[in-house]
Amino acid sequence: MSAVSLSTSRVGVIFGTDTGNTEDVAEKIMTELENYDVVAELINVTDISPEAIAEFDLAIMGIPTWDFGGIQADWEDFEDALVLADLNGKMVALFGLGDQFGYGDFFVDAMGWLQEKLEPTGASLIGYWPTDGYEFEASRALNEDKTLFCGLAIDEDQQFELTDKRVSDWIRQIVNEYESAAAA
Template sequence: MSIGIFVGSDNGTTTDVCERLAEKLGGAELVDVANATPQDIDKYDKVILASSTWGDGELQSDWESYAESLNGKDFGGKTVALLALGDADSYGDTFCDALYHLKNAAKGAKIVGAVSTDGYEFGSSKGVENGSFVGLAIDEANADDQTDSRLDTWVEKLKGAGF
């Protein structure tokens, strides 16, 4: 089984978190969305879409372009997990809104890996549905001491979903 982690990163923090995630998953492959095509998604059995949240709750710049290129792509029931980075202190009203945009980009996918908002302190997030984030929310700016344990818990959840 192959796992592709599609990542966009301006300052390297999202890539760093995704490298740690790949190691915990036992060898997932990182794909930089700056150089990816929509067809690259098809190369993997399972896919993780990962972006930081920028500005007023937007995707990272490379992800903005890549998400546009995914317009009209049907993920055909492919199993997809979502990961976003955000800053709950400085951008608490748009915390990890990238999750919302990533979910919208993965039309037709089976989305797995929702995470309860318990233990997070933020104002609001478009990435929350029914009291849970639609994927993993990471705050390296204010809660980096929780990142590894959150990754570990999420990896177990993903493995239970077939990753």
């Protein structure tokens, strides 16, 4: 049994949104975390500093993609601060919202951007997610062999009926990965 529990760790759920979908998914994530006795903080990226992110043991970050692979505006405004954050020893998990049929050449691209911006911070990424069950042409958020996204991909436009199960499966995975990595 793991000695490290996510329920005694500091967890933040940080989102940016234009039309509210990413906030809705962030709230579902909060509810799922409660099932594991995790009381997280829910924060809009407009209201956070890199120092505050560094105080979390696990930061779960959510970003939608806009305008053909574009970055949600509030996350884009946060870029210069984010790349300078010191997240060594911290864990980060990403979720990205997009529309795989409407924007199949740019599906959840902004989540890939966020992963790239986190590289200099030293954060360890958990929560990679299989591409099975999605139909799209290209995405910036894929690993090298294109079998995994760098985080949870959610499509409220085309597959909203799959969102609840995807979130609950992913949170189970996050809890397991966090506790085994923290115990190692």
